[in-house]
Amino acid sequence: MDAVIRNATLPDGRQGIDIAIDAGRIAAIGPCLPVQARQQFDAEGDLVTPPFVDAHFHMDATLSYGLPRVNQSGTLLEGIALWGELKPSLSQDALVERAMQYCDWAVARGLLAIRTHVDVCDDRLLAVEALLEVKRRVAPYLDLQLVAFPQDGLLRSPTAFANLKRAIAMGVDVVGGIPHFERTMADGAESVRLLCEFAADKGLRVDMHCDESDDPLSRHIETLAAESNRLGLHGRVAGSHLTSMHSMDNYYVSKLLPLIREGGVAAIANPLINITLQGRHDSYPKRRGMTRVPELMAAGVDVAFGHDCVMDPWYSLGSGDMLEVAHMGLHVAQMTGQQAMRACFDAVTQTPARILGLESYGLEEGCHADLVMLDAADPVEAIRLRAARRMVMRRGEVVAESPRAVAKLALPGRPSQADFRLHRAGQA
Incomplete structure (x- = not known):
């Protein structure tokens, strides 16, 4: 494969999803795909959506x-x-x-x-x-x-x-x-x-x-x-x-x-x-x-x-x-x-x-590999944060990247940074 995105969350709520990409299209999509690829991207549980x-x-x-x-x-x-x-x-x-x-x-x-x-x-x-x-x-x-x-x-x-x-x-x-x-x-x-x-x-x-x-x-x-x-x-x-x-x-x-x-x-x-x-x-x-x-x-x-x-x-x-x-x-x-x-x-x-009437748009096998990785866990959080676009892909090629939205903090007894996402007590 040309590329694979690992551990993505999809807009419909599915988590831990891999997206395999070949010749500019989605070749396979599902959990833990057994594929090798020239490029690998870790979504780290973040939302991946069509553009x-x-x-x-x-x-x-x-x-x-x-x-x-x-x-x-x-x-x-x-x-x-x-x-x-x-x-x-x-x-x-x-x-x-x-x-x-x-x-x-x-x-x-x-x-x-x-x-x-x-x-x-x-x-x-x-x-x-x-x-x-x-x-x-x-x-x-x-x-x-x-x-x-x-x-x-x-x-x-x-x-x-x-x-x-x-x-x-x-x-x-x-x-x-x-x-x-x-x-x-x-x-x-x-x-x-x-x-x-x-x-x-x-x-x-x-x-x-x-x-x-x-x-x-x-x-x-x-x-x-x-x-x-x-x-x-x-x-x-x-x-x-x-x-x-x-x-x-x-x-x-x-x-x-x-x-x-x-x-x-x-x-x-x-x-x-x-x-x-x-x-x-x-x-x-x-x-x-x-x-x-x-x-x-x-x-x-x-x-x-x-x-x-x-x-x-x-x-x-x-x-x-x-x-x-x-x-x-x-x-x-x-x-x-x-x-x-x-x-x-x-x-x-x-x-x-x-x-x-866009053809081959979406997150199914055969669709164009036009994808956006967002600094958010789901569509609601993406809207709330106007989430950073960690990666933008067109026909399987990365065309834009942005860093996560993180602020450095210098507060006694508090974390060293804030990313504006909800972190619940007891969760990693």
Whole structure:
């Protein structure tokens, strides 16, 4: 074998597991595997998981913080205005350089698959060309999926649909949309119909910014689910944000949830951004802003968490850490039950992998040997600590390593260090 990881704990709770790796894939997995390998790694009982997956990001804007100026208010509207000011001065080289730096951060965090939306309302399609180049460069170590995103509105922007079709022809993977940004509700519904019909004709996936609003009457997710059902797009459609659902009345939601499930539509929440940009017109009580994650999960809908933004016109923070995203999602959704917390870990690993259609993802024989060893004993501890990535592996090769998070102490009569993990009395 090329490599073997010994004594790992898996996300499902199995302990003392060995993972044998050959030719970039998992060759065997189980306790005490009788195999020899060129490289051996001791997990020491720590958690080994498939890599993190970000189902919703904007790489064309990432790391542009401060360009052309800082978003002083931190609001969505000032961010949109800033992006409009920045777009005319964008250069392809700068876009590529910032995106490549972010991909470095992602790999260091064990984030090896990203779905990023790219604005197609610039007739130059400069950002599309830049991110296609980034996708080519990072392909050996990161799966980058591009969404053609008509950010100024498909019908509101005169050349948006033509540009979207051009972007798809150039190699962009997914059809995007933003129906709530159209001038009227009718135009929003029409944009959903047009885009879903185009995706169905081309055999493509769909991922729409949908109802990113505090308005409970913004109900384009209803149209998206109905179109998915009508066109047979089940399992290929995602609605991102869906923040208006946090303001809808419960009776309407009781009708909406089965429709979303029947349409095979996934939901992608963006906890860090939804909690900061929504509810800005409220005084008190102030709405949280994130969509109904527990209710969607209970209805059988696939729900993933996305990072959305890192140091761009809309969000001044972030570092590519999907455990930070899961941590915020857990708190905002009040998902502190044991199974609920593990569902939040799934929302940044296996669920977005399924939404993106990643092949050979997982911890079974034959899957790609894409693995992350975390300084944690289980998924809940990983979220609590935003655990250090002891090792990140892509196709069986180590691509990043980080030391354990340990602080040295100089306290009389106390241990010489603290690692922030729970050590019970009487345990080693």
